[in-house]
Amino acid sequence: MATLSCQFHLAIHRLPCKARVRPCFSCSVQPSQSNIKVVINGAAKEIGRAAVIAVTKARGMEVAGAVDSYCVGEDIGKVCDMEEPLEIPIMNDLTMVLGSISQSKETGVVVDFTQPSAVYDNVKQATAFGLRSVVYVPRITVDTISALSAFCEKASMGCLVAPTLSIGSILLQQAAISASFHYNNVEIVESRAHATDLPSPDAIQIANNLSNLGQIYNREDLSTDVLARGQVLGEDGVRVHSMVLPGLPSSTTVYFSGPGEVYTIKHDITDVQCLMPGLLLAIRKVARLKRIQFQQHLVYGLEKFL
Numbered sequence: 196m197a198t199l200s201c202q203f204h205l206a207i208h209r210l211p212c213k214a215r216v217r218p219c220f221s222c223s224v225q226p227s228q229s230n231i232k233v234v235i236n237g238a239a240k241e242i243g244r245a246a247v248i249a250v251t252k253a254r255g256m257e258v259a260g261a262v263d264s265y266c267v268g269e270d271i272g273k274v275c276d277m278e279e280p281l282e283i284p285i286m287n288d289l290t291m292v293l294g295s296i297s298q299s300k301e302t303g304v305v306v307d308f309t310q311p312s313a314v315y316d317n318v319k320q321a322t323a324f325g326l327r328s329v330v331y332v333p334r335i336t337v338d339t340i341s342a343l344s345a346f347c348e349k350a351s352m353g354c355l356v357a358p359t360l361s362i363g364s365i366l367l368q369q370a371a372i373s374a375s376f377h378y379n380n381v382e383i384v385e386s387r388a389h390a391t392d393l394p395s396p397d398a399i400q401i402a403n404n405l406s407n408l409g410q411i412y413n414r415e416d417l418s419t420d421v422l423a424r425g426q427v428l429g430e431d432g433v434r435v436h437s438m439v440l441p442g443l444p445s446s447t448t449v450y451f452s453g454p455g456e457v458y459t460i461k462h463d464i465t466d467v468q469c470l471m472p473g474l475l476l477a478i479r480k481v482a483r484l485k486r487i488q489f490q491q492h493l494v495y496g497l498e499k500f501l
Contacts, residue, residue, distance in 0.1 A: 237308030353484030360473035
């Protein structure tokens with residue numbers, strides 16, 4: 196696609212009286228900037244399907260590949276119940292998809308929704324073909340993140356590892372950090388419709404953010420003998436209570452209390468769509484990521500871009 200650039204010039208010369216002044220137009224055709232090529236790894240998952248639709252509708256980017264071990268060979272547009280097929284079949288070979296995209300020599304980003312054990316190899320493959328990565332895979336170990344950081348530095352290629360893509364969740368965490376300097380008591384209460392690991396990654400992330408700030412919370416109640424009082428995360432006394440019931444929305448609430456007041460911060464997630472604005476932001480930012488911004492090629496946390 197090309198854009199039409201027009202310029203308007205008003206030329207005035209010494210003319211006889213009553214002569215008309217005629218404007219002059221000049222037009223030139225300039226090539227528009229190409230879209231970011233996005234590969235969705237884990238495209239058949241719920242979040243993968245939502246990502247395909249979001250990227251398709253977004254300006255400045257397009258779905259260039261879909262990878263998954265399910266629905267192999269099916270058109271990703273049909274799998275996502277889109278009105279028209281995208282003519283992009285789901286493939287179970289990431290290397291083949293990356294190879295076809297790298298030949299175009301355009302900016303590419305791989306979005307990884309797979310699993311912790313596969314993340315390192317996936318980022319390594321993407322880097323080998325000159326594509327950057329956005330990783331949203333819960334429960335990635337510290338060792339994996341360290342290995343990814345070292346690899347990205349050596350390869351001089353940008354990568355974003357996002358514990359959450361929810362902008363609301365990030366804002367909650369930032370508000371909780373600000374409040375922690377003013378209150379001595381804090382507890383986290385979360386609810387989930389289904390959960391395999393508790394506390395959830397969101398609760399753990401909030402507790403980690405509140406730790407090591409020079410504050411010891413709940414000094415009058417540090418005992419963990421009573422199980423109903425919740426689990427203490429870290430050494431700073433942050434308690435987490437997890438409730439799991441079918442039908443509950445995914446909700447995280449942080450309660451702070453001080454003399455005569457209670458300060459409550461709450462964030463509810465009702466649909467996977469809440470992650471899409473953060474995902475699109477992550478794709479755009481990592482596509483333009485330069486080492487000088489963060490002194491390293493791997494960025495941990497979407498909040499670095501807000």
